[in-house]
Amino acid sequence: MKKLINAPEDVLVESLKGVALAHPELSVDLENHVITRATPKAQGKVAIVSGGGSGHEPLHGGFVGTGMLDAAVAGEVFTSPTPDRVQVATKAVDRGAGVLHIVKNYTGDVLNFEMAAELASMEGIEVGSITVDDDVAVQDSLYTAGRRGVGLTVLLEKILGAAAEEGRDLAAVVELAKNVNGQGRSMGMALTSCTVPAAGKPTFDLPDDQMEIGIGIHGEPGRHREPLAPASDIARQLVEPILADIDAAGPAIVMLNGMGATPLIELYLMYAEVAAILEKSGVQIARNLVGNYITSLDMAGCSVTVLKADDELLRLWDAPVNTPGLRWGA
Numbered sequence: 001m002k003k004l005i006n007a008p009e010d011v012l013v014e015s016l017k018g019v020a021l022a023h024p025e026l027s028v029d030l031e032n033h034v035i036t037r038a039t040p041k042a043q044g045k046v047a048i049v050s051g052g053g054s055g056h057e058p059l060h061g062g063f064v065g066t067g068m069l070d071a072a073v074a075g076e077v078f079t080s081p082t083p084d085r086v087q088v089a090t091k092a093v094d095r096g097a098g099v100l101h102i103v104k105n106y107t108g109d110v111l112n113f114e115m116a117a118e119l120a121s122m123e124g125i126e127v128g129s130i131t132v133d134d135d136v137a138v139q140d141s142l143y144t145a146g147r148r149g150v151g152l153t154v155l156l157e158k159i160l161g162a163a164a165e166e167g168r169d170l171a172a173v174v175e176l177a178k179n180v181n182g183q184g185r186s187m188g189m190a191l192t193s194c195t196v197p198a199a200g201k202p203t204f205d206l207p208d209d210q211m212e213i214g215i216g217i218h219g220e221p222g223r224h225r226e227p228l229a230p231a232s233d234i235a236r237q238l239v240e241p242i243l244a245d246i247d248a249a250g251p252a253i254v255m256l257n258g259m260g261a262t263p264l265i266e267l268y269l270m271y272a273e274v275a276a277i278l279e280k281s282g283v284q285i286a287r288n289l290v291g292n293y294i295t296s297l298d299m300a301g302c303s304v305t306v307l308k309a310d311d312e313l314l315r316l317w318d319a320p321v322n323t324p325g326l327r328w329g330a
Contacts, residue, residue: 001200003298008197012054012076019061023324026064033074033081034089035061041070046164046173047093050102050157051086052109053078055196056217059154059294062325068161069323070099077196077297078218080108086116090125098126098170100177102156104149105133106218128170130177132156134186134305136245137214137222148216151186151257151305154293155317158326162319180307185242188303189222189234190215190259194296213237217259217296231266235273238304239281248306249282253317255305256288260295262302267291274304287317293325 005011013030020028027038041047050060051073060072070093075081090099099120103113110131117127132149139147159180163173190212193202203219206212211229214222229237242248256271258264271290278285286309294303309317322330 001195001197003195003197005197008200011197012074015054016074026324029088029092032085032088034071034085034092035064035074036071036089036092037064037066040093041095041165043095044097045095045167046097046170047071047095047099048102048157048161048164049073049086049089049093049099050153051075051081051089052104052106053080053218055194055297056294058292058325060157063154063157063323065321065323066330067165067319067321067323068157068326077198080106080112083112083115083119086113087119090116090120090127091123094125098128100160100164100170100173101127101129102153102160102177103129103131104153105131105146106149107145126170128174130156130174130181132181134181134184135216136185136187136241137216148220150188150217151255151294151303152181152184152307154255154257154289155184155253155305155307156180158321159313159316161321162316165319180313183246183309184305184307185246186303186305187238187241188215188217188259188301189213189238190299190301191228192261192300194219194260194299196297215301217294219296219299231270232273235270235277239274239277242304242306243281243283246306246308248278248308251284251286251309251314252278253287253307253309253313254278254283254285254289255293256290257294257303257305258292259299259301259303260292261298261300264291267302270302278306286314
């Protein structure tokens with residue numbers, strides 16, 4: 001294992017120390033592994049909290065800031081944050097209008113955020129929740145009951161962040177969250193495994209001439225393994241299952257996401273292939289993201305997310321955002 005670390009058991013806290021030094025606009029609670037805005041949003045607005053296991057950066061801490069998240073809770077690498085820490089984050093950002101939890105559909109995350117919501121409600125904080133389940137690769141996986149929550153999480157955090165920023169109440173933000181979750185799908189693949197620092201070795205064995213189609217962000221197996229293929233064929237295998245699962249014709253927001261170790265030259269090449277397939281299928285790419293937004297440590301590979309978008313979603317997408325991982329118009 002070759003990694004820029006001191007000791008595996010210190011990776012998370014030492015990384016959070018770096019976040020605090022690099023981004024003074026954020027406040028980092030090292031004891032509870034919680035990142036919040038240094039300057040809270042206005043009183044009377046809905047706050048948004050997300051989180052999960054570390055190793056997916058910039059998700060979630062990199063999306064804390066104006067127009068996106070109010071707080072992110074970091075678990076250990078690929079490990080759900082504990083309920084008490086989620087509750088600390090929820091209480092810290094409540095501005096009197098309730099808090100929305102954005103939860104990726106992994107069993108540990110779902111259970112721990114539910115418990116945190118119960119703890120918060122005992123203190124008089126109203127909590128709404130959306131469970132993201134956009135991965136079309138598998139119906140159930142090693143970590144979930146139902147589909148995994150993956151790339152759509154990034155788009156949800158941006159759109160819901162904008163809605164909360166403009167003053168929508170909690171019920172309206174929750175309803176919007178459900179609509180967005182129902183209109184977005186993702187599919188990913190891997191060229192290599194990832195290496196969790198505490199394990200010190202690759203999560204799974206993937207020969208140099210093989211690729212895994214439908215991989216999860218924690219190294220979970222996908223639909224199948226097959227010989228390495230040209231980018232055009234890989235793009236087809238990622239896009240076709242999405243289009244088979246959802247009618248995405250019309251305007252859409254599309255993300256071509258890197259898994260952590262794939263260079264941008266390859267991601268842009270893949271985006272061109274994906275865009276060509278989508279356009280032939282009647283999908284009009286109205287907005288796009290290309291880069292590393294929800295990663296899997298040092299895994300090489302990529303994922304595609306397609307979100308069917310009307311004028312309202314595009315307006316919320318275009319609203320100003322100012323976070324370490326996403327910034328425009330602010």
